[in-house]
Amino acid sequence: MEQLSYPMVLDGGLSNVLETMGCNLEHPLWTALLIQTNPELIIEAHMAYLEAGATCITSSGYQASIEGxxxxxxxxxxxxxxxxKSLELCLKARQLFIDKAHNSPVIYVAASMGPYGAFLADGSEYTGAYSISDEDLHLFHKSRIDLLQPSNADFFAFETIPSLQELRVLSELLNASSKPSWISFSCRDEIYLNDGHKISEAAALFANHPAVFAIGVNxxxxxxxxxxxxxxxxxxxxxxxxxxxxxxxVYHVKSKSWFGVTDPKGFEKMALEWNEKGADIIGGCCRIGPEHISRISKLFQQQSPL
Incomplete structure (x- = not known):
């Protein structure tokens, strides 16, 4: 994946944009509910990030699993x-943006796949506290990988993975993948994954992985x-x-709501620091919106690619 230009600007949270459009996402499928009920709004949300300057957008498939x-x-x-269809909507948004924009940069599309905890829809991606065998985890992830392997996605995005067990299963599964992937952990602090294992253990799993070109955190x-x-x-x-x-x-699982505030200008300053420390792909997750992405896009346009 060395032909890519860095830093790359990723999109932000999909749910917060959809909520500003009036969508009620209190459903086990979360944002994936709209794949069936209102796909045009998903395209509109993707477009908001492309217009903000994102050069990589992720599909609405995070919560979408066959088991779910x-x-x-x-x-x-x-x-x-x-x-x-979650991927098709993302690809359609990219094409609409390219057709509309003058001198559009290269835009990449990542097929989002959430952890087993996303299927449970009980907030366990924030804890890694779910009891499941390696074999069942293998089947859960393999069904989506096999389905999306022939697709036109540029990358697989395995997101918010909270447990070392799940990361080991993914590491083994992706050995046979022809599609480049990134793996993104969810962490309780600067040392530990959400399940209590060390981030260093997780990183080492992918140090020499042939199909995983990037690792990180979301x-x-x-x-x-x-x-x-x-x-x-x-x-x-x-x-x-x-x-x-x-x-x-802070996300409260029982009320399905967030508490606190966020500042796009402060996020821009942090993004600059992360880039200086070695981050190659930078974007946002829950509650990070187009204004945040616009700021970091403009910031990186002033810099030469790494």
Whole structure:
């Protein structure tokens, strides 16, 4: 993946943009609900980030899994169609932007795949506290990987992975993948994953992985990112580093709401520091919106690619 230009600007949170459009996302499928009910709004949200300057956008497939759709009464064939459609919407947004823009930069599309905890829809991606065998985890992830392997996605994006067990399973599965991937951990602080294992252990799993071109962290408080970058570079020195933290606000699972505030100008300053410390791909997760992405896009336009 050395042909890519860095720093690359990733998009921000999808849910917060959709909520500003009036969408009610209190559903087990979360943003993936709109793949079926209102796909045009997903395209509009992707476009908001492209217009803000993102050069890589992620699909709405984070919460979309075959098991999740089956649990809600859908047939497997329909579940597969919804997952593929999440990517199609992203690709359509890219084409609409390219057709509309003058001198558009190269835009990349990543097929988002969330952790097993996203399927549970109980906030366990923030803890890693789910009991499941390696075999069942393998099947959960393999179904989506196999489905999306022939797709036109530029990358796979495995996001918010909270446990070392799940990372080990993904490491083994992706050995056979022909699609480049990034793996993004969710962390409780600058030392530990959400399940309590060390970030250094997770980074070492992918240090020499043939299909994983970048490792990093998302949906983690911004205050921990600089130290995490250091750990990632130490234990996987040949991998690109991707960071897209949340706003630092606190999510309450029972009320399904966030508490706290975020400042786009402050986020811009932190993004500059993360880039200086070695982050190659920078964006945002929950509660980070187009204004944040616009600021870091303008910031990096003033710099030469790494």
């Amino acid at each position: 759709y089956l649990r809600l009464g859908h047939r497997k064939t329909n579940a597969e169609l919804f997952i593929l 949906c983690t408080a911004p205050k921990y990112i600089t130290e995490i970058i250091g750990a990632l570079k130490k234990y996987a020195p040949d991998k690109r580093i991707i960071v897209y933290p949340n706003s630092g606000e």
